[in-house]
Amino acid sequence: MTASPARLALRSGRYLLLAAALFLTLFPLYWLLISSLKSDPELFRSVPTFFPERPTLGAYRDLFAIRNVGQFLLNSLIVVSASVIASLTIGSAAAYSLARFRSSANRPILFAILLTRMIPGIVIVVPIFLMIRSLHLLNTYAGLTLVYTALNLPFVIWMMRSFFNEIPVELEEAAMVDGDSRLSALVRIILPLAAPGLAATAFFAVISTYNEFVFALILTSTDDTMTVPVGTATLSFKTSVDWGAMTAMAVIGILPVVILAIALQRHFVRGLTLGAVK
Amino acid sequence: MAEVRYEAVTKRFGLVTALSELTLVIPDGSFLALLGPSGCGKTTALRILAGLDTPSGGRVFIGERDVTGLEPRKRDVAMVFQNYALYPHMNVARNIGYPLRIRGVADAVIAERVQAVARLLTIEELLARKPKELSGGQRQRVALARAIIREPSAFLMDEPLSNLDAKLRLQMRGEIKHLQHGLGTTTIFVTHDQAEALTMADVIAVMDRGVLQQVGDPDEIYNEPVNRFVATFVGNPGMNLLPCRINTAAESLHGHGWTHAIGGLATALAGAATGNEIELGIRPEEVAILDHEEAATIQAEVYAVEPMGSETLVELRLGATRFLVKTGARFRAKSGAPGWLDLSGSRKYFFDPATGRRLLAEAATREVPEARKTAP
Numbered sequence: 001m002t003a004s005p006a007r008l009a010l011r012s013g014r015y016l017l018l019a020a021a022l023f024l025t026l027f028p029l030y031w032l033l034i035s036s037l038k039s040d041p042e043l044f045r046s047v048p049t050f051f052p053e054r055p056t057l058g059a060y061r062d063l064f065a066i067r068n069v070g071q072f073l074l075n076s077l078i079v080v081s082a083s084v085i086a087s088l089t090i091g092s093a094a095a096y097s098l099a100r101f102r103s104s105a106n107r108p109i110l111f112a113i114l115l116t117r118m119i120p121g122i123v124i125v126v127p128i129f130l131m132i133r134s135l136h137l138l139n140t141y142a143g144l145t146l147v148y149t150a151l152n153l154p155f156v157i158w159m160m161r162s163f164f165n166e167i168p169v170e171l172e173e174a175a176m177v178d179g180d181s182r183l184s185a186l187v188r189i190i191l192p193l194a195a196p197g198l199a200a201t202a203f204f205a206v207i208s209t210y211n212e213f214v215f216a217l218i219l220t221s222t223d224d225t226m227t228v229p230v231g232t233a234t235l236s237f238k239t240s241v242d243w244g245a246m247t248a249m250a251v252i253g254i255l256p257v258v259i260l261a262i263a264l265q266r267h268f269v270r271g272l273t274l275g276a277v278k
Numbered sequence: 279m280a281e282v283r284y285e286a287v288t289k290r291f292g293l294v295t296a297l298s299e300l301t302l303v304i305p306d307g308s309f310l311a312l313l314g315p316s317g318c319g320k321t322t323a324l325r326i327l328a329g330l331d332t333p334s335g336g337r338v339f340i341g342e343r344d345v346t347g348l349e350p351r352k353r354d355v356a357m358v359f360q361n362y363a364l365y366p367h368m369n370v371a372r373n374i375g376y377p378l379r380i381r382g383v384a385d386a387v388i389a390e391r392v393q394a395v396a397r398l399l400t401i402e403e404l405l406a407r408k409p410k411e412l413s414g415g416q417r418q419r420v421a422l423a424r425a426i427i428r429e430p431s432a433f434l435m436d437e438p439l440s441n442l443d444a445k446l447r448l449q450m451r452g453e454i455k456h457l458q459h460g461l462g463t464t465t466i467f468v469t470h471d472q473a474e475a476l477t478m479a480d481v482i483a484v485m486d487r488g489v490l491q492q493v494g495d496p497d498e499i500y501n502e503p504v505n506r507f508v509a510t511f512v513g514n515p516g517m518n519l520l521p522c523r524i525n526t527a528a529e530s531l532h533g534h535g536w537t538h539a540i541g542g543l544a545t546a547l548a549g550a551a552t553g554n555e556i557e558l559g560i561r562p563e564e565v566a567i568l569d570h571e572e573a574a575t576i577q578a579e580v581y582a583v584e585p586m587g588s589e590t591l592v593e594l595r596l597g598a599t600r601f602l603v604k605t606g607a608r609f610r611a612k613s614g615a616p617g618w619l620d621l622s623g624s625r626k627y628f629f630d631p632a633t634g635r636r637l638l639a640e641a642a643t644r645e646v647p648e649a650r651k652t653a654p
Contacts, residue, residue, distance in 0.1 A: 039585035140517040173330050174363035175436075178424070188380075192367050 009234030029254075030082035036060070052236050059248035061113065067245065068223045069252060072231035075220075076210060077256070078141055079227060084205045090149070091154075096186060098157070099164035100172075106202045109206040113154045121151070123213050129218050147215050152205045159204070163197030164190070199264045206260060228253045280431040281306045282327065282464055287336035289322050289488075296322045296366045298488040300336070304432075304481070309465045311460050311479035313439050313472060315511065319488040320468045324434050327466065356425035357434040361415045361441060364409040364424075371396075371405040374423045398457075415446045422454070426461060433458070433465040439474060451478055452518060461510035472512045476500060484508050501625075506634040509559050515591070515602045517627065518565075519560040524548045531558055534597035536576040536636050538621060543638065550637045551630050559627035560571060563604040566620040569611070575618035580611045594619070 035043060037055040063069040098106055128147055129138075137143030167190055175185035191198070213229040220226045226234075232249045236243050282304040289297040297319040299518050304310045311318035325331040327338055329350035337346045345353045356377070364373050372379075374395060375388040383391075396402045399419045409417060418438060425433055438454075439447045455478045458465050464474070469475055475482045476496045484491040484499060484507075492504045503509035503517070510516035522533040529544040538558070540547070547556060568575060578594035578601060590609040594601045594617055611617060628637040 055391065168361065168363070170359045170361060170363040173328075174359060175365075175376075176330070177328055177353075177355065177357045178377040178428075179351045181349065181351065184380070189365055206599075237284060 032247050032250050032254075035157040035243065036251045038244070040244055054186065059244035060252070062252075063245055063248055063252065067231075067235065067249075069231065069249060071223050072226055072228045073252065073256070075225055076139070076227040079148065080206055080209045082141065082145040083152060083209055084202055086145065086149040087152035087156045087205060088202055091153050091201075092160045092191075092194075092198070094153075095157045095160035096164055096190070099161050100169065110158075113157055117154045117158075125214055125218055129213065132219055137222055139222050141225065142269045143219055144216065144227070147219065148209045148212065151212070151215075152209060155208070156201055156205060160194070160197060163194050163201075166197075167193050203260065203264055207257060210257060281339075282432055282466065282642075283339040284323065284327075285337045285339070287323070287326060287333045287338060289319070289326060289331065290334045291501070295488050297326070297333070298541075300490055302483055302490060302493065304368055304464060304466060306464055306606075307462045308480045309455070309467065309478060310481045310483060311475035312466060312468045312483050312485060313475040314485035314491075315470055317487070318485040320470075320485050321436055321484070322488075324357075324436055324466060324468050327353075328355055328357050328433075328434050339630040344349075354431045355434055356428055356430040356432075357436065358418075358421045358425050358438045360437045362421040362438075364412075364420055366409055368408075369405065370401065370407055370409070370412070370420050371408065373420055374405075374427055377424065377428045391427055395427045398426075399423050414442050415450065418442065418450060422457070426457070426463075429463075431464065433463050435465065435467045437468055437470065439469070439471075447474075454478065461550060473514055476512070484511065486511070501600070502639065503627070504636055504639075506557065506559070506629040506636075509636070513561060515562055515604075517559045517561055518561070518601050519629065520596065520599060520601070521631065522556060522558050524551065524555050524556060531556075533558070533576075534599065536596060538576065539574070540626075546638055547628055551628075552632045555631055556637065557631050559629055560621060560624050562591070562602040564602045564624035565625070567594075567603050567609065567611075568618040568620055571618050572620065574622055575620050578617050578619055580613055580615045580617050582613060583609070583611055592652055598619070 022141075034050070034052055036059055037052045037057070038049070039052075039054060039056050039058070042049060042053060089105075096159045098110065132138055132147065135143070137146065171189050171193070172180075172182070172185040173190045176182060180188060211229060212227075213233070216227045217233070218231045220230060228249075232246065232253060235249055236247050284291060284300045284302045287297060287300040288295065300319070300323055302323075312323060314320050322331060325342075326333050327345075327346060329345065329352075333346065337344055339345065340355065365376065368376065371389075376393045378388045378391060391586060392405070393402070396405055399422060401416065401419050404412060404416055404420070409420070418441075421438070435454075439450055442450060451474060454467075459620050467475075467479065476499070479496060481493065482496055482499045483493045486507050492499060492508050494502070499508065499512055503512065510519065511528060520533050522531040522538075524538075524544055524547050525532055526544045526548050527540050528537075528539075530539045531544070548554070571577065576596065578596045580592060581595045581600075583595040584591040584593070585607070589607055589608065590605050592603045592605055592609060592611070594603065604620070619637065629635065630637055
């Protein structure tokens with residue numbers, strides 16, 4: 001049966017909207033990529049080119065050779081991995097406890113956790129700086145990891161609690177009767193089932209930690225500990241901006257997250273939709 | 279295999295007492311049904327035995343061991359849950375073998391035992407499947423297989439048939455009973471379905487509002503209820519109760535628009551009851567409905583007729599009181615028509631309305647002389 005003209009028009013309109021949204025989302029990334037591959041003169045042409053005339057990896061070479069980008073990436077990798085693993089471990093344990101053990105304290109605890117998410121980071125930057133300094137943890141991985149773990153915990157607890165609530169409590173009760181302790185039931189039965197939720201939570205935690213700028217800026221001042229966002233900011237000077245280096249840095253910065261998203265996408269989609277349909 | 283014992287077990291949830299001083303002995307190798315309506319405490323009792331809930335008071339024994347403070351894994355019990363609780367990320371074989379795997383049993387031994395148990399429950403062809411690929415009946419068999427593979431001291435079953443359709447439920451009743459008799463393992467089976475309890479169990483423990491009402495074999499529970507709750511809960515439908523007054527002078531019972539002679543029992547009842555008002559209990563299948571008046575019959579009004587194929591359930595009204603009769607398949611009557619209840623062949627029970635307890639249990643089978651009818 002052929003569709004009516006009105007239906008066709010509606011469908012076309014929908015596709016048009018989707019195309020426009022995709023274009024708005026993807027074009028800036030495309031522009032970023034091609035800009036990173038253009039030479040400086042081509043970058044500053046009055047009439048922009050939509051494909052590099054003579055693609056060059058010069059900007060990338062300079063970043064790694066002169067600007068210490070490899071170190072920034074390594075710093076980010078270490079700090080993000082450590083803090084996300086720590087927050088997932090501690091947060092999941094807290095979330096499990098809040099999901100499974102009924103207590104009148106649960107509600108106030110959850111509210112307090114939610115409250116911490118509402119505080120803008122900039123408000124607590126100075127107290128955090130003073131605390132980390134008093135612990136002699138400035139310019140250290142440990143200092144940043146500690147702060148990022150604390151910042152991620154509320155989000156992890158809230159997300160994982162809702163995922164644990166989706167898993168029937170009878171499963172771990174059955175495991176405990178079958179011979180597991182509560183801890184081994186959690187590890188052997190619950191965590192595998194919560195894997196999609198863990199993947200989704202981990203992904204969001206990685207994104208927010210990786211992109212974090214303010215705390216990284218005030219807690220680090222040497223190349224040995226600077227993360228990618230802070231390192232990228234150093235490419236911007238008072239009188240000029242190295243656009244080639246900046247765009248190449250942005251591309252390099254995006255890559256780890258893209259790779260992670262591709263690796264986790266199966267779990268990620270399941271995790272986001274888990275519990276949406278009973 | 280072991281005896282299971284509850285000693286004055288109490289469980290409180292805040293101000294609510296879910297279980298009150300439960301004392302119960304389940305003999306070794308027997309099949310006990312914990313029967314009662316929702317909220318009566320039967321599942322709480324089972325969970326306390328499994329170690330999934332901690333009692334507020336009292337002790338629980340499995341064999342000679344006091345297991346009250348022990349974790350579930352140390353109690354040597356196996357449990358079948360209402361929704362089966364199969365591990366979704368494992369296939370059937372791994373689900374069944376899981377209790378042995380946790381205990382470090384060798385893989386070869388596990389594989390052999392899984393095959394044996396699967397054969398017993400005729401689920402060999404399902405071993406590679408995941409739980410989501412199974413029907414309700416198949417899942418239940420897998421849950422049973424996982425329970426029996428360990429050869430525990432006791433099986434605990436929390437309403438395992440309630441999620442099955444009626445036909446499958448009937449089939450599984452017989453299979454579970456047969457299985458339990460073959461294995462000889464002490465089994466505690468929680469159900470709200472009195473038909474399940476009567477057909478499957480060796481012993482039934484009836485509970486209501488956290489209190490144990492009566493323990494006995496099915497015949498005893500059905501024919502010798504100790505109080506009005508057991509009498510009305512057990513039976514499909516449960517016992518009819520007619521409020522009435524004792525007339526010792528006339529040696530009869532007087533209800534709303536009816537009288538029934540009980541001879542010398544009247545005096546005995548008056549002595550046993552708290553007051554003059556009692557309740558007369560009669561099972562629906564022990565009453566005949568006549569389409570004409572005869573001596574000693576009670577006139578009632580047909581309210582609804584429900585043909586059930588092999589029999590007919592008739593609801594009548596005696597004033598405001600509802601009265602159910604189970605009669606032959608060919609019974610026909612219109613709603614609103616009169617019907618005469620013949621109680622001459624029925625066994626009568628008497629209950630104290632104030633306390634609910636049964637009166638004169640030993641006198642229930644006595645013959646009743648010819649009755650008189652009074653005008654409404």
